[in-house]
Structure formats: C-alpha cells, structure tokens
Amino acid sequence: MNTTAQDTRIRSAYETHFKVWTTSIALTPLCLYFALHRGDYTLLDNADLIIHEAGHVFFAPLGPFLRVAGGTLMQLILPGILIWHFMRHDYRTGAQVSLFWLGQNLINISVYAADARARVLPLLGGNRVGHDWANMLGKLGLLPYDQVFGDVVFSLALLIFSIALILPRYSAD
DSSP states (O other): OOOHHHHHHHHHHHHHHHHHHHHHHHHHEEEEEEEHTTOOOOHHHHHHHHHHHHHHHHGGGOHHHHHHHHHHHHHHHHHHHHHHHHHHHTTTHHHHHHHHHHHHHHHHHHHHHHHHHHHSSSTTTGSSSHHHHHHHHTTTTOGHHHHHHHHHHHHHHHHHHHHHHHHHHOOOO
C-alpha cells in the first residue's frame, strides 16, 4: 500500500472518530462548570425558571401537591421529551445536548431541594410565596432530609452529565 493511501485512510478514520466525539468535547467544560459551580445562577437558569413556573400552571388542575411539584416536574419532563425524540431519531448531538440540559436542571433542582429548611434562596414573588421543596418535603414528612434529597439529585445530575459525555461510545456505528 502506498503512503498516500495509508495516510488518507488514517486521516479518514481520525476525522470520523473525532467528529463522533466533538459534542462530548464541547460539552465537557460546560458539565465541569455547572458541577463545580453548583448554586451559581446563570443565564440558562433564567430559561429553566420560565419552564419551572409554567409547570405550576400546567399541573395546577391536578391538585395542590402536583401544582407545587409541577415546576420541578416540568424541568425534568421537557428535556426528557427532547432526549426521547432525539434518541428515537438517532440524532446523537441533540440527545447529548438535551442530556446536558437535564443534568443542568437537576443541579438547579438539587440546590432548591437542599434549601427547603434554610429557605435562603430568593424566590419569584419574594417571601409571599411558598417554597416548593419545603412544601413537598413537609407534606411527605421528609423535611429534615432536604440536604439528602439535594445531594441525591446532584449525584443524579453528575450521572446524567457522564451519560451525555460517553453517549458516542454506545451509539457510534
């Protein structure tokens, strides 16, 4: 085999492999940033907040508990639908970005859950509004475990980030 054909084959294999991992490479610093800056409010949290508040409205007809839980549920459902859609259509990049978004939402939720007793986070509506996680955990008799809930949800976020980053290994041809 001549050197040019061999070089072309090596270059083609490298480009194909690199292309598969491009999204993972791009998402890695974002995953690290959000994991290391848990609780920092970012521009992405503004979008999450709108979706969270819409969830309260969407779930309101299903009763008071689901109305309160609806904000968190919507933060999980919307990226979940996108993940399902992109996986169903074998669009790896869309699935990875949606998994990243789900992980980022889980970090956001972990901070909110862990704040249930302390209630130091600024809420939309100020002190006049209830704290979703204080309400939910209180009704379930689990308020003393708010930190545990926060840590478990944060751990789940890290797992989701990991899945987003290794997805090409399991979906490449």
